[in-house]
Amino acid sequence: MAVAALLMVGNLYPAPPWAWAERKALMRHWLRDPIQGLADLIPHHALRLLPTEAASAVGAHMGLRSGSRRSEGSERARALFRALRPDADAAEIQALLVAHWSHVGRCFGEFAGLHRFWAEGRIEVAGGAVLREVQESGRPLVVAGLHVGNWEVVHAGLSGLGIRFSGIYQRLPNRFRMRIADTARNRIRQAGGPGRALAPSLGAVFEAHRLLESRDSALLYYVDEYWDGRVHAPALGRPLRMDGNIMRAVRLAAATGAAVVPAYALRLGDEARFRLTFLPEIPVGPPGRGRSAALEDIAALDRVVETVVRAHPEQWFMAHVFQPDR
Numbered sequence: 417m418a419v420a421a422l423l424m425v426g427n428l429y430p431a432p433p434w435a436w437a438e439r440k441a442l443m444r445h446w447l448r449d450p451i452q453g454l455a456d457l458i459p460h461h462a463l464r465l466l467p468t469e470a471a472s473a474v475g476a477h478m479g480l481r482s483g484s485r486r487s488e489g490s491e492r493a494r495a496l497f498r499a500l501r502p503d504a505d506a507a508e509i510q511a512l513l514v515a516h517w518s519h520v521g522r523c524f525g526e527f528a529g530l531h532r533f534w535a536e537g538r539i540e541v542a543g544g545a546v547l548r549e550v551q552e553s554g555r556p557l558v559v560a561g562l563h564v565g566n567w568e569v570v571h572a573g574l575s576g577l578g579i580r581f582s583g584i585y586q587r588l589p590n591r592f593r594m595r596i597a598d599t600a601r602n603r604i605r606q607a608g609g610p611g612r613a614l615a616p617s618l619g620a621v622f623e624a625h626r627l628l629e630s631r632d633s634a635l636l637y638y639v640d641e642y643w644d645g646r647v648h649a650p651a652l653g654r655p656l657r658m659d660g661n662i663m664r665a666v667r668l669a670a671a672t673g674a675a676v677v678p679a680y681a682l683r684l685g686d687e688a689r690f691r692l693t694f695l696p697e698i699p700v701g702p703p704g705r706g707r708s709a710a711l712e713d714i715a716a717l718d719r720v721v722e723t724v725v726r727a728h729p730e731q732w733f734m735a736h737v738f739q740p741d742r
Contacts, residue, residue: 429591453592460596463528468536471529472522472688479521480514489736490517496738499652500729515730519683523566523733526688530568531603533688534576539569539681543694546677547579550697556674557581557634560665560698560717563733564724565690567638569681572604573692574636582627583636584614584661586643621664628672635674637665640721640734646742647734650722654740656711662721666713669700676700678720683731695720 432441463471483490490513497504497512504512526533533539550557559581561570574581585601588594614620624635639662640649648660657663669676678695698717701709725732 428587428594449590449592452590453595456593456596460528460600463525466529468526468529468532468538468688471525473525475521475523475525476518476686477521478525479517479519482521483513483517483736486736492738493736495740496652496735497729499740500726512730516732516735518686519731520733520736522683522688523568526566527568527597527600529688530572530600531606533569533572533690538689539573539576539692540690541573541577541692541694543696544577546694546696547577550675550677551579553675554631556628556631556672558628558665558669558674558676559634559636559694560662560676560678560721561636561638562678562680562721562724563638563640564680564728565682565731567681567733568601568604569690569692570679571601571636573681574634575604579634580632581634581636582614582624582632584620584624586638586641621668625668625671628668628674635668637661637668639665639678639717640725640732642734642737645739647738650718650725652722652725652738652740654742656714656718658707658710658714662717663710663714666700666710666717667703670703670710670713673702674700676717678717678724680724682728695724 429445431445432438434442463474466474493513493516494509497509501508501512547557559570559574561567571583583601585597588597614623624637627633628635639660640647641661642648643660646660648657649662665676668674676698678698679693681690681692683690698713698720700713729735
């Protein structure tokens with residue numbers, strides 16, 4: 417499994433050709449990315465040695481320090497909080513911002529120990545009956561993951577519940593970060609139930625379609641992703657688009673008859689404890705009904721995502737990159 421993961425990562429980050437015109441890309445691939453990878457790898461392994469709560473607390477401290485230096489991200493988050501909490505005063509908005517950066521830091525600090533969360537009893541499950549109903553019906557399952565709370569806990573919870581699933585994960589900025597993430601997720605799968613990662617490539621959606629159609633596994637697909645400078649869901653007042661993971665999740669469900677079940681893992685207090693919630697299924701019609709019908713299905717899922725984000729904006733990972741005009 418580890419060898420396969422390394423090969424997958426290598427295919428995602430091919431080395432640029434040795435040519436003068438590619439000198440900047442070569443510098444990044446062979447110098448800047450390894451240095452950044454080492455800077456990520458050392459604290460990641462150091463955090464693995466700490467008890468879970470200590471690693472989470474270190475992450476909170478790092479998140480607050482990082483947030484204090486990210487003025488553009490902080491202003492974007494403030495603008496979002498003001499839009500979602502129009503009656504809040506400046507002190508309340510600032511408290512949301514502090515909670516956001518602390519939470520983001522905790523998520524990264526906790527990443528090294530996610531494989532321990534289920535065994536340590538840190539994940540409580542709400543809405544598990546929804547999954548049981550889908551399983552008993554024999555239908556394929558699309559878990560529409562949200563980046564509210566610690567999004568990786570959705571992965572850990574599915575493994576802990578013994579649900580066979582595959583996940584499509586976002587391509588990270590460099591191959592070293594991707595290897596750290598893949599290795600951590602492999603530890604989750606080894607500690608819990610079966611699962612596999614699908615390479616974030618053009619063929620991932622086709623492979624996901626095959627898995628769902630054959631009933632080989634459920635699909636974990638995060639629908640509120642940030643890609644190419646845009647957060648694709650929820651719309652939050654923007655026009656709906658036939659774009660992004662939310663569109664692909666709906667189309668996969670329409671094509672395979674899969675149930676779409678939104679899920680998120682909300683942090684409970686200032687600790688590494690979470691409530692993994694599976695929401696009721698979002699009905700999706702059959703394929704071939706035209707663009708307007710597809711947009712109605714996307715809108716139904718988008719409304720659920722928006723409700724969760726509005727309820728917990730400080731725990732939404734995308735708060736500091738969301739732009740209402742993108």
